[in-house]
Amino acid sequence: MTQKWNLQDIRPVNSKRRSAPERHSAAPARPQYMKNDNDGEEGPEDEDGVENITIHDGNKSNKKKYIILSSVVLLLIFLVFGLSAILSKTTLTVYPEFREPVVNAEFTAYPDRREGSLSYEVITIEETAEVQVSASGQEEVESQAKGFIEIVKTTPGTERLIKNTRFRAPDGQVFRIQESVVVPGSLKDSSGANVPGTIRAEVFADAIGQEYNLPANTRFDVPGFKESNLDDLYSAIYAVNKDPMAGGFKGPKFLINDDELSTAKQQLQQDLRGKLLERIETEKPAGFTTFPGSAALSFESLPTVSYGDNLVTIREQAVLQLPLFKQDAFASYLAKQTVATYSREEVRIVDSSALTFKYTDSSVSSSNIANLTSLVFTLTGKPLIVSEFKAVQLQTDLAGKPKTAITTVLTGHPGIKSAKVSSKPFWKTAFPEDPTDIIIVEVIDEAE
Helix, strand or coil: CCCCCCHHHCCCCCCCCCCCCCCCCCCCCCCHHHCCCCCCCCCCECCCCCECCCCCCHHHHHHHHHHHHHHHHHHHHHHHHHHHHHHCEEEEEEEECEECCCEEEEEEEECCCCCCCEECEEEEEEEEEEEEEECCEEEEEEEEEEEEEEEEECCCCCEEECCCCEEECCCCCEEEECCCEEECCCEECCCCCEECEEEEEEEEEEEECHHHCCCCCCEEECHHHHHCCCHHHHHHEEEECCCCCECCEEEEEEECCHHHHHHHHHHHHHHHHHHHHHHHHHHCCCCEECCHHHCEEEEEEEEEEECCCCEEEEEEEEEEEEEEEEHHHHHHHHHHHHCCCCCCCCEEECCHHHEEEEECCHHHHHCCHHHCCCEEEEEEECCCEEECCCHHHHHHHHCCCEHHHHHHHHCCCCCEEEEEEEEECCCCCECCCCHHHEEEEECCCCCC
8 A cells, every 4th residue: 555645744864955944934134125114123023923024105105295296386386476466566767857947037926816927925924022121211102003904896897085085993993094096996807707906005093092003904894885875885895904003002101222222122123033934934834935035024113011110121023924926836937937848737846945036126025015016026046847747647547557558658648758667576567456556756867
C-alpha cells in the first residue's frame, strides 16, 4: 500500500544549507518613501508581527491641494477688487482761463445801478470813546441838530418843495429843508420796474435840544400834504436820513484848555480809527469787495459830562463809511475795462489786495460818502482775473461717461482752458456714476 505524504511533513534532516526564513519571521525593510504619516512612530503590526503599510491616493491629495490653491487665488482676487472699489478715486484737475492785466486808470462808481456802470453800497460803522480831562469852568450852550435827508418820490412827475418845507420823524421831531428843491418823479428801468426819483437836501431841526439828534435811517413824512388833504402826494413822497442827525444840545458846556482838549481828541480819534478798521473784516457782508483806501472817516465831539469836582469826560464819536462792490459785478466791470478779449463770461478776482484804491479828491476820505452822488477813484495794480466754471454741472456732465469724453464735455464749459483726469485703480476707463465721486481740483497755472 502506497503511503501518501504531505509536503509540509517533509523536513530535511541535518541539512547543512541555510534554512529559508519563515514567511512571517521578520518584516522587510520599508523603502524611505513609504514611511508612515506619523514620523518616528511605527505602524501597527498584524498578528504575525508584520507592520502594516499605509498607502496614500495621490490623485485625491492633488485634488485637495488644487481646491485650496484655487480658494486662495479667488480670495486674493476678491480682496484686490474689493479694495480697489473702496479706494477708487477719480480726480479732475481743471485749468481755468485767467488774465493778469496791468491796471492804472480812473473809474467812477454810482450808488444806484446804471447800465454799463459800476455801482456800490455803503456800510456804516460807528464807535465811541471817552477820556477825562481837567475843566476850568462851564457855559450855557444851545444848538440845533442838522443833517441831510434823501427825498423820495414813488410816482411819475416832478414836485417842487419850497424852502422850509417840514419833514416829520415818527416821534414828532420836525426838520425843515434850507432851500427849495424839485423832487424828480419815478421812472421805468429796462426791465419795466418802477425806480423812484430821489434828491438830497440839507435840513435843520425846528427846535433846540438833544432830542433832535436822531439815528440814521429815520423815515420822515411831509405833514403839510396831509394837512392839505393831498393824500396822493402824502403817500408818494417821503424822506430818509442815511446818517444820524447831530449837533442838537441845550445845557451847560464845560470849558477846557484848548491844548489839553486838542491832545485828548487826537488820542481818542487815533484809537477810534484803529478799532473801526479792525471791525471792517468781521462786519463786511459776504460776497462784496472792499479796499482799505476807500474808507471815509469822520469824527464828532459829543457833549461833555462832569466827572467829579474839576474833571469832565470828553467823548468822541467816529463814523467809518466804506463803499462795497459786489464781487462778481466788480470783477466783470474791471475785466471789461482792462481785458481786450473779455467776452462777458463770469470771472472773479483772486485777491483784491493786488489793487490799490485812492480817491481822486483826497477830501472824500473825511467826508460823508453816503451823501455823495458818485465816487471817483483810481485803481493801480496787477490783479489775477480768473474765469469761473460751474463745478457741480461739470461733475454731472461727466458722471458715467468714458474718460475719452472729457474733450467733448469741456466744450460746454468755456471758462476752462484744459483738464486732466487721474483715476485709481489705473484700469478704470470711465468716470464714476455718482457725480459727487468726481473730485475737482482747480489749478490756476499753465496746463502741463
